[in-house]
Amino acid sequence: MTFIATMEATKKTIPDNTDPDNDVWLSPLSLGFFINAKLMGLNIILSIPVVLADGTLDESNIGVIERHRITFLFITPPLAATMSVKWMLTAGAPIHENLRRTISDNFGGVHLTLEWATSETMLPAIQLDESTKKPGSSETLVNGIQAKVINTETGEECGIGEEGEILVRNKLARYSGYKDNEAANQDFDYEGWFHIKDYGQLDENCNFYIIDRIKELLKVGEGHESHVSASELESVIFEHPAVANVVVVGTRNYDTQMDEPSAFVILNPEYSNNSKIAKMRVEQFAAEKLTGLRRLTGGIHWLSSYPTTGFKVDRKKLKSMVPEKQKPMATGLFFSPILAN
Template sequence: MAARIHNNIVYGPEERGIPAHLSYGQLMYDGLKKGGDKVAQVCAETGQSTTFREILQKSVNLATALQQLGLKKGDVVALSSENRFEFTVASLAVMFSGGVLSTLNITYSPGEITHLLNIVKPKYIFTSPISAQNVQECSEGLSFVEKIILFGDYEVVPAIMYNELLKVHVEIDDFTLVDVNGAEDTMAIMCSSGTTGLPKGVELTHVNFLLLTEHLRYYLETSMAQRQHNIQSFLAIIPWFHAYGFITSLGVLAINLKVVFMVRFEPDLFLETIQNHKVNMATIVPPLAVFLAKHPLVEKYDLTSLNEVWCGAAPLSTEIQKAISKRIGIGHVRQGYGLTEVTMACCVDLSAAGQPGSCGAPAPGMQIKVIDIENGQRLPARREGELWIKSPLRMKGYRGDRAAGDALFDPQGFVRTGDIGYYDENGYFYIVDRLKELIKYNGFQVAPAELESLLIQHPLVAECGVVGAPHEAAGELPTAFVVPQPGATPSEQELVDFIAEKVSPAKRLRGGVIFVEEIPKNPSGKILRRELKKFLLTKLKSKL
């Protein structure tokens, strides 16, 4: 993917064309119709499958039923569910009806769910049995919520049953999608990750989704031509309520790849699914990458069908990339970088040989600049600063908080990312860490992700997370939380010395090492450092 650098701004290749109708629902309708009787989705847990035509038929039926129920263009419909067949049908039905889909993270607390419901104000809420009780309790007393629609066969809360709505039958060719203004109309409200406070609702338009899907097509075509292989099946393990999982899985369906999805990560099932379904492509997050690189279970399975592994959501170390490539015989793990506010993928490493440690060059139509966090100047190659991105993929804004959304844009239309990184002479980007998560030790900035990438190289370390421990004189002391490998018992001093040999004095683990059973992460695989800090503060207070 060619990049051009001019006046310290890195430009991606020319933007891709999209359909003139500017309706993502229409793109999905056409793609599903083209897929016909080919298998479109397979549930890894049950082995059940469905075809493109069956998805389209159910989506048309449900869209009609929703409109009969009272759904109008612009109405918001929330969806709280794990990955399952109904998730896709409900999403498409809302799109076909001109509605606005808002996905809710099923791991959110009641407070977070109530917060989001009050932002997006859904007219209807789809829910699965596992989140139904939470949704029902959080929506009580909210006058704007008219109906809850329940997946499954049993009425675990008072609701309209999804299966009853599907009984409305409409011929596919007789159905007409509600017309939309794709450049202006919001198609989905995706939750920001919420790793640094209460989540926000990111408004994305039909054009945002159309462009992203065209970019995905471009990435796959480029990669297949490079590596001379074919991609026919895709493993979906990232939750669909998260923008990363939702946008990617819809995009590959639109271009007629078979999606094998998992409800949750289970080590044996994950590996067995790749082996038995001959999966060609998987999108993963760093904890899964570490599993593929280090877990002994991986050796027991045949993963040779995999020819594309893409990793996003957080930086992945060069060492883990190389370890996966060597272990499963894949050319290289492609890293990508994105954020919900710019419809996810901003960079993908599409180089033929791979750029270890890089998340790639800008996507088509992207401009990226790196800004000095002290003086606001644009920085040249190999100077670390905050990334700002300009693209047609930028969000419409934050739902219910226009001021917060506008504050992210500069006068030229660049979006502030909050991520620290740099680019090289060829326009390839390297992400260092989140601006808000940098540790300040005696005036030096220490990136937790850098220390984590070094710690994970230790053979006795399975997982780790690094945060700053408050210190009166120094500000913060780099402190590591470590999950040892099964049966291993590394000492604190051993790991402190291991890091000290590899870093400058400011980056040493002066706060020590705390051994834990697990590292808290959100569903997209990002380390919840705020949870580690809470634990750390509790531990420090207990010593006083």
């Protein structure tokens, strides 16, 4: 019954231009992901065929969209930065508003939905009421699911619009007490609240605003509000037209016990003829826009592609590409000839 209820709620997120007689949907993920259970359920309810791709979509198999005339596509943020689609769904990582707006514009105003999900709670962030949706939100709560935000230092509940760790609770949460699985149970507190380990806020209309994973927050100073979000820094750098994609990671400086933000940037192919000048201008742009605690003390590194694990960028691998003992220049930026193309 809970799955049927979830499917009925999910139906309300589908764009008005959905056409069951002519649409074909695509998912590049394995059957082990809940999103495919969702798509299979909608496939039955709406009689829309779903194509399951053999592996992650990339340049080698992207032709499946044209062959099957795909009209809906589930994508991850890294793929979104590079991709005849009417509706796209992305999850698995925050996607900054600059990137979402660019994708929508490039696809002629395509509907791009950002959803949040965990196996423990299924899909609590499905948009139900289009009238409450606001730019940058990760959709609104499903009926029957509760959420609150707590201060990451004190554990006290935050008010509307205040940032902290997002907790959710519902009757679909299925791992609490499951076969004495301590690893799965430790993220549930005694009241049944599930710690999703995401940092963000809720507004008065129950819109989620997920800023970043807590583990991706960078400690760049001492005291209160001394953390910055990697996705926030990415959003700023992405504003430069020569940037095709950007991922920011933090590497720990063991002398200061602070994180040094490092940006890994893929150059927009349109700027490849004058790549040296373009890279220099991106670095200058970042130095001007990111100051104070947001300064890229770990530098900017240039790559042609990102290492991945599953369908996500392998941030651990990126961190290993940054020298452990580096001495940033006064600007906080440096050019790495080893990583650059």
